[in-house]
Amino acid sequence: xxxxxxxxxxxxxxxxxxxxxxxxxxxxxxxxxxxxxxxxxxxxxxxxxxxxxxxxxxxxxxxxxxxxxxxxxxxxxxxxxxxxxxxxxxxxxxxxxxxxxxxxxxxxxxxxxxxxxxxxxxxxxxxxxxxxxxxxxxxxxxxxxxxxxxxxxxxxxxxxxxxxxxxxxxxxxxxxxxxxxxxxxxxxxxxxxxxxxxxxxxxxxxxxxxxxxxxxxxxxxxxxxxxxxxxxxxxxxxxxxxxxxxxxxxxxxxxxxxxxxxxxxxxxxxxxxxxxxxxxxxxxxxxxxxxxxxxxxxxxxxxxxxxxxxxxxxxxxxxxxxxxxxxxxxxxxxxxxxxxxxxxxxxxxxxxxxxxxxxxxxxxxxxxxxxxxxxxxxxxxxxxxxxxxxxxxxxxxx
Amino acid sequence: xxxxxxxxxxxxxxxxxxxxxxxxxxxxxxxxxxxxxxxxxxxxxxxxxxxxxxxxxxxxxxxxxxxxxxxxxxxxxxxxxxxxxxxxxxxxxxxxxxxxxxxxxxxxxxxxxxxxxxxxxxxxxxxxxxxxxxxxxxxxxxxxxxxxxxxxxxxxxxxxxxxxxxxxxxxxxxxxxxxxxxxxxxxxxxxxxxxxxxxxxxxxxxxxxxxxxxxxxxxxxxxxxxxxxxxxxxxxxxxxxxxxxxxxxxxxxxxxxxxxxxxxxxxxxxxxxxxxxxxxxxxxxxxxxxxxxxxxxxxxxxxxxxx
Numbered sequence: 001x002x003x004x005x006x007x008x009x010x011x012x013x014x015x016x017x018x019x020x021x022x023x024x025x026x027x028x029x030x031x032x033x034x035x036x037x038x039x040x041x042x043x044x045x046x047x048x049x050x051x052x053x054x055x056x057x058x059x060x061x062x063x064x065x066x067x068x069x070x071x072x073x074x075x076x077x078x079x080x081x082x083x084x085x086x087x088x089x090x091x092x093x094x095x096x097x098x099x100x101x102x103x104x105x106x107x108x109x110x111x112x113x114x115x116x117x118x119x120x121x122x123x124x125x126x127x128x129x130x131x132x133x134x135x136x137x138x139x140x141x142x143x144x145x146x147x148x149x150x151x152x153x154x155x156x157x158x159x160x161x162x163x164x165x166x167x168x169x170x171x172x173x174x175x176x177x178x179x180x181x182x183x184x185x186x187x188x189x190x191x192x193x194x195x196x197x198x199x200x201x202x203x204x205x206x207x208x209x210x211x212x213x214x215x216x217x218x219x220x221x222x223x224x225x226x227x228x229x230x231x232x233x234x235x236x237x238x239x240x241x242x243x244x245x246x247x248x249x250x251x252x253x254x255x256x257x258x259x260x261x262x263x264x265x266x267x268x269x270x271x272x273x274x275x276x277x278x279x280x281x282x283x284x285x286x287x288x289x290x291x292x293x294x295x296x297x298x299x300x301x302x303x304x305x306x307x308x309x310x311x312x313x314x315x316x317x318x319x320x321x322x323x324x325x326x327x328x329x330x331x332x333x334x335x336x337x338x339x340x341x342x343x344x345x346x347x348x349x350x351x352x353x354x355x356x357x358x359x360x361x362x363x364x365x366x367x368x369x370x371x372x373x374x375x376x377x378x379x380x381x382x383x384x385x386x387x388x389x390x391x392x393x394x395x396x397x398x
Numbered sequence: 399x400x401x402x403x404x405x406x407x408x409x410x411x412x413x414x415x416x417x418x419x420x421x422x423x424x425x426x427x428x429x430x431x432x433x434x435x436x437x438x439x440x441x442x443x444x445x446x447x448x449x450x451x452x453x454x455x456x457x458x459x460x461x462x463x464x465x466x467x468x469x470x471x472x473x474x475x476x477x478x479x480x481x482x483x484x485x486x487x488x489x490x491x492x493x494x495x496x497x498x499x500x501x502x503x504x505x506x507x508x509x510x511x512x513x514x515x516x517x518x519x520x521x522x523x524x525x526x527x528x529x530x531x532x533x534x535x536x537x538x539x540x541x542x543x544x545x546x547x548x549x550x551x552x553x554x555x556x557x558x559x560x561x562x563x564x565x566x567x568x569x570x571x572x573x574x575x576x577x578x579x580x581x582x583x584x585x586x587x588x589x590x591x592x593x594x595x596x597x598x599x600x601x602x603x604x605x606x607x608x609x610x611x612x613x614x615x616x617x618x619x620x621x622x623x624x625x626x627x628x629x630x631x632x633x634x635x636x637x638x639x640x641x642x643x644x645x646x647x648x649x650x651x652x653x654x655x656x657x658x659x660x661x662x663x664x665x666x667x668x669x670x671x672x673x674x675x676x677x678x679x680x681x682x683x684x685x686x687x688x689x690x691x692x693x694x695x696x697x698x699x700x701x702x703x704x705x
Contacts (some may be wrong), residue, residue: 305434307460311410332537332569333434344432348458381416381464383438383456384431 003317004363008203009152009180009296009354010321014246015205021249022207022242033239034230043241050248057251058197058214059188067213067221067231068244072179072200073102075213076146078224078235079175079196080106083144084116086220090143090172092117096129096158097339098151102198103177104335121147127156127287127340135166142172149181149197153323153336153352154287155296157185164193173219179203183254184261184293195219201243205356206250210243257357265355266294268364272353273297275368280375286342286350295355298323300337300346303385304378309351312374318367323350345384402461403495409465414472416464419454424519426511433538433565435459435504437467439511441474443519448479455511462494462501469493470508479516485509486551487563502563506548534576537569542580549584555598557581578602632693633659639692640666643685647672654685662697664689 005013025046031039033047051063060066069075080093080103095107097120110116119137122130129147138145145167150157164174175196181187182197183204189197196219201210215221215234227236254261277283282302301309306322313320323334332338333347342350353367379385402410422440429436435458442452453471457464469490474482487505491497497505533541548554548563557578561568566577581600588594627635637656647653652672657665666685672678678701686699 303431303458305459305463308410308464311407311461315411348431348434381413381456382458383427383436384458 001317002362002366004319004359004366006318006320006353006355006359006363006367008356008358009155009352011202011208012205012356013358014202014207015250015253017253018206018246018249022246025242025245029241033241034228043239046245047239047241050245053248054212054251057182057187057255058199059190059192060214061190062217064232065189065214065217067215067235068239068247069211069213069235070209070240071211072100072177072198072203073211074224075198075200075211076100076102076175076177077106078213078221079198079215080110080144080146081224082220082222083173083175083196084110084114085222087143087173090141091115092119092139092141092143094119094121094134094137094142094145094167094172096121096123096134096147098123098127098153098156098336099146099148100152100177100179103146103148117141123156123339125340125342126289127151127154127336128291129158129163131159131162131166134163138166138170138172140170142167142170144173144175146175146177149176149178150185150293150296151287151336152180153334153350154298154340155180155293155354156288157181157291157293161193164195168193180293180296183251183258184295186258189214189216201247201250204250204254206247207243210240210247212247260357262294265357265359268359268361269295269297269353269355271361272364272367273299275364276371279368279372283375284346286337286340297353299351299353300342301349301351301375302346303382304349304375306349306351308378308381309349309374312377313367313370316366316370316374318370320351320353323347323352400462400498400501402465402498405469405493405495406462406465406497409468409494410461413464413468415452415454415468415475416456417454418456419452422452422454424515426514426516426518428507428511428514429459430539431458435463435507437463437507437511439467439470439508439515441515441519443479450474450477450479450482459504459507460501462497463504463507465494466490466497466504466508467511470512474512479519482512483516485512487548488552499559499562502552503565506544506563509547509551510544532576534580535564535566535568535573538565540564540566545577545580546584549581550588550593553588553594554581555585555594555600557600627693629659635692636664636689639688640685643688647681652681654681657702662695664697664699665702666699667703668701 029042031043033040033044051066054066055063069078093107093116095103095118107118111118121134121137124130145163147158147163149160160176167174173195174193176194177198179198179200180203182199195216197214199212202208221234223234223236225236230236230239273285276299283299286298286300310322323337337347337350419440419442422442424441424443426439438456440454441450444451453475455467455471457467473485473489473493487509490505490508491502534545545560545564545566552563554560554563560566560577560581567574582602585594585599589596589599636659640654640656650671652668652670655667657667668678672681682699682701689697689699
């Protein structure tokens, strides 16, 4: 049985070309880029090239606009904390209810421990941001508005340019967590109002442990990590040379495959989605179907629970993920599905299929052949399911 | 990925007694779809003997919820009502070879469904039972009685455990103080009844203070084994102790090898730079201390001349 990996929003396979580019920098060109000898200088040159490759993917004008970090989370934390530190008179943040925990948990902490006022912009039932509420939340005290480019669970894309514009109306910085968008949608930062943008290597076929923060020229940045002079003193710590070089090659490959991602991968996703909805009743797509990442499908199956679905799919060699409570160890369905007010009958059974350029038609065929049986098996077990009708389930506590 | 036991997987992939029991005379429903798990337990009880002749279940929930439900039916079939009521959620977890701590509430749900189904069979209204305690956790519909039972049966002593076993406080957290109160009270009662060591009992004041580690006085040379050792075991330990020391001896150009073990006398031969070294007696003393620590019995290390 050929395994089917459809969890690319969680992480991607490192492209073998990326690995090959990285390998010499472990055992041969292992020098510290800061060193005054050949070992150092050859690494320095490779890092410069890698920075250029990432610049091309992001469409940035200046090489110093990229600050390498260790993760998307580090980039997000750096951006928000720096915005507060560099603008002492501004102590408010505007974000959304559906951000990644890297932003959300930090905001909650700042609220509780630093007295920062945080506005969480709501979304509608299709995951679309309430732009009016966002506009109203902005004000002269707003230090930074931070809205993700695309949601990791539903793939819904937010109107980032418009949101950045609105933030600038109030003199506030605009940051976007673009971890899910970079490599999947075209980005051209030199023509953009965005001040800061976070990305993570392992979401675009580079390894884990490398991320970056774009900081628009002229935007002040206070480092999160202090120490050496690396990254012009904006992020101390010896450069992760293999990671940076791997991210460079991954960025180049992402540009090459951008068209494929937008067309072939999107078609795979659409075929899976249509096929599942045709074969399985009481199921629906969550998120904004019109405006979303080409690779993501989030489908809620009513009256069953996600973990059971994942376990049965895993048995058939299919890997995907769920917004259900049980898989994460938390007791509630994901904050994204709750923010969208997906009914409880379905929120626990929401499954995310996320594709990459590695996926094929056979992958879709396999899921389409397996999934109806999986759903049926669990519905047979469910006290809420009776051929599509709700049964009279009367719990003694609820 | 949860670390489920093979038995949990087996009972999830091929659940026994799943489905509707048409002629059930005791039905217990617990949980709700909004809570993320729910279980209907159906029993067929012989009215003459009170023996559970058949049991089936329907469950909405994760893998361990389905496995726990199925396990429960397997455990109770053939038992009398009285016998079944003696079971606890721990019996379900044990039957499955254990559940991850975060999933213990699945076994509690099975236990609660059993009580509900038996009450239904007897014609009691299960709700009466629930009037004993107030509804604590509104998000998951957990009342005081359920929390208290879970604490007593499983000897829970932390808030985290209470959440893992009952889900209470797992969502909006507004009931944390109430649940904390129940945990404090029940633990205190358990201590008074001699069911719980007072040092383990939950103390909300203490939970904020960093706890010191128990400082067990341990020798860096290792601790002594307790059991009586055979001669071969003693020799192996002595040899490995000497092996550990050898790099230090070699660093000074010396070496040491075991010649014989005779009761509490360990005969060794020093070689290389150790021979004639003024510090040789210190080295011998060091070896002796190390062997005593390893073996846990007094002994003497005696150098014997080489060749």
